Amino acid sequence: METMLKNRRALITGSNNGLGETIAKMLAKEGVAVIIHGRNEERANQVAEEIRLEGGNAQVVLGDLSTDNGAETVAKKSLEGGPIDILINNAGAYAHTGWMDTTPQNWLTTYNLNVVSYVRMIQLILPSMKKNGWGRIINIGGGLGTQPLAIQPHYSASLAARHNLSVSLARELSGTGITSNVVSPGAIINLQTEQWLKTQAPKHNWGSNFDEIEKNAVRELVPNDRGRFGRPEEIAAAVLYLVGPHSDYVSGAILRVDGGTVKSI
Template sequence: MDLQLNGKRALVTGSSSGLGEATVRALAAEGVAVVVHGRDERRSHAVAASIRANGGKADVAIGDLTGDEGADAVVSAALAGGPVDILVNNAGSYKHLSWADATPETWRDTYEGNVVSGVRMIQRLVPLMRERGWGRVITIGGGLAVQPMYQHPQYNATLAARHNLEVSLARELRGTGVTSNVVAPGAILVDAVRDLLTEIAPAHGWGETWAQIERDATRELVPNDVERLGRPEEIASAVAFLASPLSGYISGAVLRVDGGHIRNVA
């Protein structure tokens, strides 16, 4: 399917690794000129260079989105190559903490990094999309927004906020040609997840091969109907569709890509 994205330009925050990296690669393969963002210059430039080596177009924007100065630097670098048609708010982080260990300061820092960072990008780039009459804003959320765990409560809450702000933004953007949606991954097999599951597998009796570990960990921790972890490329494909002109009648939606882990009809 031709997603009709050739010639568009996208900024994907937090795209020097993980889901963000998979997303810029998927968009670049569709003909999108991408802006790779990160705080690590070496990794960010390496991803961009790899995309260019494969025939794609890629620029780099370096900056910490938890402050206005860093956000301004990222937007300036992103706009230097032309207008940004697609904003993917992917950047964020979390720590495995209990309620007892997640201090109010941790909550504030997590909210700043996972929610306000995206607001900074929206407020700087979406007005320009409105002026042009076309744009896409896609936020990476997660199933923990609606089905939180007892662990890392500060992270669960920021996902809920990300979902909420994107639907609110969709209402704000009605009739402008700019849409706002959420892609909500389930448990995704990035390097850090594989390393963690491999490390804790012996204590849980999850087997010795990776195939056994993935199967058993999925059943115990994140049971779903596909019976495996998701792949970054599967999230990237969902983002690419929502970024395309073909998704023009979708706004204010949450697209769950979780193997059926969240089991409700909403």
């Protein structure tokens, strides 16, 4: 499938590691000039260099999106190379706390990091998209936004807000040539998660090899129709679809990539 994304420019927030890194690398392979963002300069430069070694185009922009000044710096530096065609809001954070040990300040901090930072970047990047009459805004959400657990209530609420604002933005952008959509991942495996599962396996009798561990851990922690964790590449592929020309009729959508974890219609 021809994505026709060559020479588009994309800013992927929180792309110096994890899911954001995977998204950036997949877009770069399609000819997109990617802007790697983070707060760890060494790691961001490493990701950008890996992309360049594969023949891709990548630059690095550093900044803290939790402040107005930090977000403005990131946007200004990103736009120096030309208009931003694609904005992937991915940066965020969470903590494993529950209702009674998550303070009101924790709620405020989480909302600022996970929601207001998205708003900042949208408001700063959107004018260049409107000027060109084309753009793609993808906000990374999550299944906990629609099917929350008892733990991490502040994080789940922030995901719900991401979903809501994305649909509202799609209505705002009607007729502009710009779309706003959500990719909502389920539980995704990465190096840190894999290591944690291996350390927990003996305590829960999940098995000794990772195939066993994954299957049993999913059954207990995040039951889904596929019986496994998702892979970052599967989330990145959904992003790739939504930023490409074949998704032009998709607006205000929440694309779940969760193996059927969320049970709704």
